[in-house]
Amino acid sequence: MSRIFLSLCVAGTSLVAIAFFLGLGIDDPTVRDPTVQQGISRHMLLGIGGLIFAALVHAIVLTYFMGTGRWVEETSRAYQLPAEFHTKNQKIKYQLMPGITACILMLVLTGAFGGAADPASAVGFHGWFGFTPSTVHLTIAVLTVVVNVAVSVFEFRSIEANGEIVEQVMNEVNRIRAERGLPV
Numbered sequence: 001m002s003r004i005f006l007s008l009c010v011a012g013t014s015l016v017a018i019a020f021f022l023g024l025g026i027d028d029p030t031v032r033d034p035t036v037q038q039g040i041s042r043h044m045l046l047g048i049g050g051l052i053f054a055a056l057v058h059a060i061v062l063t064y065f066m067g068t069g070r071w072v073e074e075t076s077r078a079y080q081l082p083a084e085f086h087t088k089n090q091k092i093k094y095q096l097m098p099g100i101t102a103c104i105l106m107l108v109l110t111g112a113f114g115g116a117a118d119p120a121s122a123v124g125f126h127g128w129f130g131f132t133p134s135t136v137h138l139t140i141a142v143l144t145v146v147v148n149v150a151v152s153v154f155e156f157r158s159i160e161a162n163g164e165i166v167e168q169v170m171n172e173v174n175r176i177r178a179e180r181g182l183p184v
Contacts, residue, residue, distance in 0.1 A: 015050030065093040099151040106144040
């Protein structure tokens with residue numbers, strides 16, 4: 001799972017990073033020049049795609065932990081294994097939840113404030129505390145990228161730790177099955 005996650009994470013982070021740098025290249029979004037408007041369109045499309053893909057990666061991680069948690073719980077019960085396997089699995093999963101939730105919320109906020117910062121938007125957002133709408137969007141985008149990368153590193157480490165738990169459970173199951181003369 002860690003290799004699959006790493007590939008998905010790199011793809012999602014790359015899309016978000018490309019959208020980020022395309023956004024930095026937009027000088028004045030109010031200019032009616034077709035080149036500027038094309039840059040805005042690229043930024044928005046890649047941004048939305050990156051946000052959706054990054055959120056999908058976090059959702060996949062959550063689904064992975066829900067599935068392996070259930071498997072560890074049922075396997076531990078069926079083979080009367082120590083509860084520590086399930087407890088460790090749950091601890092890892094519940095440590096990830098706030099980070100995953102924060103990432104998804106920040107991804108949505110970044111997109112929302114990006115849309116609101118668009119001068120063509122009907123939202124009429126004029127910024128906060130003297131900051132322009134694009135500065136507010138940029139600040140949230142920077143925080144989102146930093147938090148997303150940090151949480152992704154934590155997710156990767158958690159997936160590896162969970163993989164060790166799954167391997168330990170499998171070793172115990174194989175040992176018990178061999179003792180009982182069952183196929184391993």
